[in-house]
Amino acid sequence: MTDAFVIETPRLTAGIAVRESSGFRFYASDLAFLSLDNRQFRALRELRSAVERQAGGPRELPRKRYNHDR
Numbered sequence: 061m062t063d064a065f066v067i068e069t070p071r072l073t074a075g076i077a078v079r080e081s082s083g084f085r086f087y088a089s090d091l092a093f094l095s096l097d098n099r100q101f102r103a104l105r106e107l108r109s110a111v112e113r114q115a116g117g118p119r120e121l122p123r124k125r126y127n128h129d130r
Contacts, residue, residue: 067107069115077107086110 063079067086075088080100086107088097093114101107 065104067111069111072115074111074115077101077104 065077065079065084067074067077072090072092074090074093075086075097077084077086083100083102084104084107085098085100086093086096088094093111096107096110096114099110101110
C-alpha cells in the first residue's frame with residue numbers, strides 16, 4: 061500500500077509526497093515547484109522546508125501592535 065500526502069502552500073498545491081522505503085519522493089503539481097519534482101527527501105519536514113523555500117518562505121500572520129501609552 062502506498063502512502064501519499066498532499067503538500068500545499070497558503071496559495072498553491074505544490075504536489076504530492078509518496079512514501080518510499082528510504083523517505084518520500086515529491087511529484088510537483090505546479091510549475092513553481094518543478095525544480096523539486098522527482099526528488100527524494102528523508103522526511104516530510106525536509107520536503108516541507110524545501111517547498112516553503114521555493115515558495116518564498118513561510119507565510120507569517122501579521123503581528124498585532126499594541127499601544128502601551130493608553
